[in-house]
Amino acid sequence: MTSTNTKDPNAAVGLEGGTVIAVTRRARLAEFWYYFSQNRGAVIGLYVFLAIVAIALLAPLIAPHSPSLQNRGFFLLPPVWQEGGNWSFLLGTDAVGRDVLSRLIYGARFSLFIGVVVVSVAVSVGILVGLIAGYFRGAVDTVIMRVMDIILAFPSLLLALVLVAILGPGLVNAMIAIALVQQPHYVRLTRAAVMSEKGRDYVTAARVAGAGNIRLMFKTILPNCTAPLIVQAALSFSTAILDAAALGFLGMGAQPPTPEWGTMLAEAREFILRAWWVVTFPGLAILITVLAINLMGDGLRDALDPKLKRS
């Protein structure tokens, strides 16, 4: 999954000038991988992330129990290495006897799903709006940027919280709210990149050759603006997971009994001083996932940012 993701930007860069030569594309990919793999943390992050993706995909096969099965007689069982632990519940059970490990495994699906959906929505809307603002400038640009300023004037989590309160608590609405508060960043990035690319000779050349606005925007300019957007996408993937978990924790995200990590934490809150494991493991899962993605994001930035590459 990630390997195709990392291939895309280079494929897109390979398109500049309108000719696709497989050799240059492969060379660019090799160059990208060279710089990415220089960063040891990024490679570790990539492997951890791939492992989490595998866990999410294979959840029904590897989870020892159903995430919603309540095992009577096994309430708040500690993890296996602690006194009173049970080998069939490796990380213990929660207050209604559900296996914590199985819920964590299924929870990976929700977190990755949230990340993918939020980033896709925020990226596509943000790029479109940013392209329009940066390409056409003038009044359209002013209006768009003022609207983005308004969204950015609120703390993102607060705005998302209020939006979800209005739309109604739930995972889908939480994703919509988070995507909405994230897309101004893409608008700004795209707009800035478009404005700096628009005056270049190759754009003028394409225009003289008769390319229309749509073609200039999407085929000529956009592929050359992708590097900062990819880095931002990686960072906002992790922010999306964190924010969705925070909303779940506040009771406004995924609703119980969904095994979403933030929601699990919210349910576990009243047991913090009695059963450390129901609190510790879901948070650890969030931290590991977010950390892996941020490590990858740092590697992507190093590999894609030509300014840093030289130093």
Next chain:
Amino acid sequence: MLRFFISRLALLIPTFIGVSIVAFSFIRLLPGDPIMLLAGERGMSEERYQQLQALYGFDQPLFVQYFNYMTDLLQGDFGTSIVTKRPVLQEFLTLFPATIELSLCAIIVAIAVGVPLGVIAAVRRGSWLDQTVMGAALVGYSMPIFWWGLLLIIFFSGILGWTPVSGRISLLYFFPPVTGFMLIDSLLSGQAGAFKSALSHLILPTIVLATIPLAVIARQTRSAMLEVLGEDYVRTARSKGLPPRRVIGLHALRNALIPVVTTIGLQVGVLLAGAILTETIFSWPGIGKWMVDSVFKRDYAVVQGGLLLIAAIIMIVNLIVDVLYGLINPRIRH
């Protein structure tokens, strides 16, 4: 400089109007009726409904409502809480010092720890120290702080019993608020142990709230320092035999701090978002918890007023940061 300030201030006005429209529309564009929501499951009689509609002005056209709302706003009237019946502004002003106290302590900790760590990491680039600091910073940056707070409570309150779990001060102490800052008020009260109690309540929330800004500041300081350390004037300072401490502290750090100041300014929004979670975990009676509670109680007057006040604060702080940035970096003024 004044012109720079005024032009920035003028830019805020359309944004503020936009923010007010957003806050205003939120409670009007709801699917469902705020008055019926207020009634809850019980419902209410037609008469009472009409009466309440007239009371809150919901029976008038939208633009009239907005106009009235803005007129009230400019006179300092942010509406009245539907739940407590107290003016929103008054509630805000009572609770805001708690948030300021917490946020100030957090940002002080973040700067006091983050900047030196970033400098050390940059100076010893590539060493194990650099790698440890940057690794820790990335963990801090990735931290779900609501979980981090719970972990700290489990360890320091649950296992060690060192710190209280929630609130701003022990119930043993009572004194009228003077400044609203518990640390200062407890000292002024003269009650033995009050200050210690206030401090012990403040420690964990401060750590939790400081975590992400600290990580961001450390990372930013490091990269700014690395950039500056490669400059010619640093090499000149070194080659004329200045001691490294002076080169780093005077020549490099001063210039590296310019982008760091912006980063610190940008953390205000992060802090207020973090305050929502931190205050909820530690039952800290500030505006973050107030907003969350109001969202849950569907107290839309408070949500609307609170959104507006918080956005206004962020905008003003950003303006101050812009001006400060202009002061320390004259190049961007024009």
